[in-house]
Amino acid sequence: MHNLGLKENIFKAWILTILALCSLFSNQALASKMASQLQEAIYLFEMKGDVDDAIRLLEKISRQGDADDKEFAFFYLGKIYDLGSNKAQANHFYSRSQAFTQNTSKSYWLAQRDAATSFAPERLLQKTIPLRSPIRKFFDGKNANILFENGHIAKIESGMIIEIASKLNENEHLLQINADGMWFQNPTRDSLFYKPHNAPNQEVSFEVKNISQFTATSNNAIAITDKGFSIIDRKGSIVKGNTDYASCQLINDQFINDNFIFNCPDNALHFVSASTATETFTIALYDIIQKVFVFKNLIYLVSGNELFCYSLQNTKNPLWKVAIGNIESLQNFENNIVTLEASGKITLYNRTTGAILSSVRANASNIYTLAQGTLGLFSNEGSVITVDTLLRPLWGFNFAKAPMTQPVAKRRFIYVPFDNKKIYAIDAHYYGQRPLFSSKLASQAVHLAKRNRWDNISPILDSIIKNEPGNAEAHFLKAFNLERKKSSEKDRQKAWAEAVRLSTGSPQIARIVLKYYRKVIGATFASQLSVSPKTLYPQLLGSKKNIYTVDPATEQLICINAETGEQRWSKYIGKIGNAPVIQSDENSIVISTGYQMNIYDMNKDSFNKPLQLPGKAFNFTISGDYIYAATWNGFLLKISRNTNSIVWSRKVYSMPFHVVKLNRTLQLCNLDGELTRLNDDNGLTIDNTTNKIQVNITAMEGIDSTLVLVSSTNKLFLQNTKRKEFSPIQVLMEYPIISMQVLRDQNEDKIIISLADQSILLYSNIGTPLWKFQGKKSIFSKPFIYDGKAWIDQGSELIAISIKTGKIVKTFNTPGGAGTPFILNHTLFTASPKHVLYAFPL
Incomplete structure (x- = not known):
């Protein structure tokens, strides 16, 4: 029967352990449906030693009880078998209990017992669910509803895609879906409908047209139109609001005390009652509100460089506020608040006091909760580091791609959706206690590689990638093996590109991969x-023995040793936004920060004191000892680099403009094509005559006596400045002009341009075409001119085009991509989209 053969002395030794565990989790057991029978089973085992009767009663509870009953029945069954040294049965029931528990401490304890009762490695990726139709929209939430392109709506359950009763007809627009039903508009967008899943024929319609924003709670919804807004009850009632919130952003899925929330251009949150459609209160701040999150009747928001926490009892003063960087994500984690900054810094805050509980930095672009009490730090390349409640690492894995949206945790699996082709189902109860099966295989493969037994490695590598698609070690060994066998260049480049890309999430593996790859x-x-x-595309600057790059997301200037590629330091610049204006030469780097300009002196290795501008910078021009700053509101300033002071400032236009010395x-x-000449010494107009090109001007350059202008109409305008009359030569291009540079070659002024079709053309200073090169896959399509060559990135390679002939004269392979080249000390540098810095000797 069920007799476990427990010896009396062993049984007595474990009684205290059982009692302690019962005490730890008894408050949950008492709340269950069959609490009295659970206590009876515990009494039978603990006090009477009647193992068989206790097991029979617990098995009955596991079949007939509610979720809480099942959790505890399985837990005690696991413990009984554990005490009897029946590890297989103990492991089975611990796993069953773990599927029901909502208690974080218990989840971690069960994970420890799972590892203690099973020595098998963990197959984290349990199942791949293929999709028959592309995903049109994925709706987050516990139900994980999916709208497919064919109009079918499904949920994920038990490792399967299960279609629900409702189906969207062609051209109908699904707004929101939950466990009860769905909200949608008809093809003409002149009506709103609610259709319950369990009674699809009981469809409710509302006369609400042209909805621009929409969100719903369990009972109510709010629809924003160009004529106002409406609060809608899914049973059929509708209340129209009088206030115009069309210019505001409705905060989706955020609802507090019967209020919907609007983030408005007046830098305030406006709270609107779902019952009366009237505004109840506001929270106003000085800066734009960037993020909003509601958790347990507290409101968290990001504004400026601060995170604020407000309660409804006092919307005028925050409960607390803390300084932060650029925030990418703000959410709850284990009853606290966690943030992800653009720099990859993850910080855990006490939700009521704002105290920092823990902080780590990772190569993370998104953070998502995974197993109970764990947080996944996901990179753009698909790697994930999973951390515990204090952000300590538990395990790592690589899916080879970033998830398309937040994973959905169910009882048995966590579903991770990827693009439109598949959904991965991973173990919902893995805490890193057991080694991963893919890691164990990778160790075997490395062992074989060290002994040069390559014939036995290929099947193992295939198995690793099947179990962990982005395993960096497997992809490295695959690339190394192809290189060893001298396979086709295409296959080798593809394999190395994957190996480099997938190693970025692991510095230790990346160092090994890059060592061989270079x-x-x-x-x-x-x-x-x-x-x-x-x-994504770091731009390189440099002087002497240093390479510099500006990281706008973290607002840092980074200095790198040009001889080794190692980072020397990073310096905070200031709030520079996503697209700062940057200009440099061999002595200075000029960076815009709002209404200021920062000059980094590369000779002094320090920033000068910031200079205030009368408007936001449009562009900078560096010439000799001076910097010229043009602003969006039409000012031009001349700044001395020697004294870090403004020589003169003048209002020239009422719009942005280009400057050439x-x-x-x-x-x-200016952008309207109006030309003006100023005296460099004092900024005064040289003559009162104004020439104008009757088109928008997007760029202007000059060299010696040649002035070149680029228009939005795909034309080059070439003017010889020695001539008094203004009669520019016009050259029409077939495609829009992406970049234009002037250069001196063989004692002649020449112009090199790049077009939208990736072609590169060279012209004389009078518009004579000299050659054309058809390029491909360049990121910014702007060549770097050096020593009679035009260097440019071309997807997975860097090429040098001869200025004389327009032919390729040099190539460097860069599997995985490259950015715009930069040359310093006869060395070619480029940074890939995967943040790998290459240096090639010239």
Whole structure:
């Protein structure tokens, strides 16, 4: 029967352990449906030693009880078998209990017992669910509803896609869906409908047209139109509001004390009653409110560089506030508040006091809750580091791609959706206590590689990638093996690109991969750049022995040793926004920060005191000892680099403009094509005559006596400044002009341009076409001119085009992509979209 053969002395030794565990979780057991029978089973086992009767009663409870009953019945069954050294049965019941528990401490304890009763490695990726139709929209939440392109609506349950009764007809617009029903508009958008899942024929309609914003709670919904807003009860009632919130942002899925929330341009949150459709109160701040989150009747919001917490009892003064960086995510985690900054910094705050409980930094672009009491730190490349309630690492894994939306945790699986093709179902109760199956296989593969037994490795690598699609070690060994076998260049490049990409989430593996990879591509070094995941294409600057890059997301200037690729330091610049104006030469880096300009002196290795501008910077021009700053509101300032002071300032236009210095003259042209010449010494107009090109001007450059303007009509305008009359030569291009540069080659002024079709063309200063090169896959389509060559990125390679012939004269392979080249000390540098810095000797 069920006799476990427990010896009396062993039984007595474990009685105290059982009593302690009963005490720990008894408050939950007493709340269950079959609480008295649970206590009877515990009494039978603890006090009477009647193991068989206790097991029979617990098995009955596990079949007939509610979720709480099942959790405790399985738990005690697991413990009884554990005490009897029946590890297989104990593991089975511990796992069953873990599927029902909502208690974080108990989840961690059960995970420990799971590891103690089973020595099998963890197969984290349990199932891949293929999708028959692409996903049109994925609705977050516990039900994980999916709208497919074919109009079918489904939920994920028990590792399967299950279609629900409702189906969206062609051209109908689904607004929101939950466990009870769905809200949608008809194809003409002149009516709103609510359809319950369990009674699809009982559809309710509302006369609400052209909805621009919408969100719903369990009972009510709010719809924003260009004519106002309406509060809607799904049973059929509707209350129209008088206030215009069309310019505000409705906060989706955030609802507090019967109030919907609007984030409005007046830098305030407006709370609107769902019962009366009237505004109940506001929270006003000085800066724009960037993020809003409601948790347990407290309101958290990000404004400026601060995180605020408000209660409804006092909306005038925050309960607390803390200084923060650029926030990407704000959410709750284990009854506290967690933030992810653009720099990859994750911080856990006490929700009521704002005290920092823990802080870590990771290569994370998103954070999502996973198993009970764990948080997943996901990178853009698909790697995840899972941390505990104090942000301590538990385990790591790589899916090879970033999830398309938040994973959905159910009883048995956590569902992680990827693009439109598949959903991964992973174990919902893994806490890193047992080794991953893919990691164990990877260790075997490394062991074989060290012994040069490559014939046995390929099947193992395939198995690793099946169980962990983005395992960096497997992809590295795959690339190394292809290189060893001298496979086709295409296959080798593809394999190395994947190995480099997938190693970025693990610095230790990345160092090994890049060490071998740089030898393959002939680079002096290949090293990781410590920039934010938000900075996709780092731009390189430099002087002497240093390379610099600006990371707008973290608002840092980063200095890198040009000889080794190692980071020397990073310095905080100030609030520079997502697209700062940056200009540099061999001595200075000029960076805009709002209404200020910051000059970093590369010779002094320090920032000068910031200079105040009369408007936001539009562009900077560096010439000799001076910097010229043009602002969006039409001011031009001349700044001395020697004294870090403004020489003169003048209002020239009422709009942005371009600046070129030719000899002692400043040539200006605003966006409307109006040209003006100023005296460089004093900023005064040289003559009162104004020339104008009757089109919008997007760029202007000059060299010697050649002035070149680019128009929005795909034309180049070439003007010889030695001529008194204004009669520019016009050259029409087939495609929009992306970049234009002037250069001196063989004692002649020349113009090199890049077009939207990726072609690169060279012209003389009088508009004579000299050659055309058809490029491909360049990020910014702006060549770097050096030593008679135009260097440019072309997807997975860097090429040098001869200025003389327009032909390729040099190529460097960069599997995985490259950015705009930069050359310093006869070395070519480029940063890939995956934040790898390459250096190639020239």
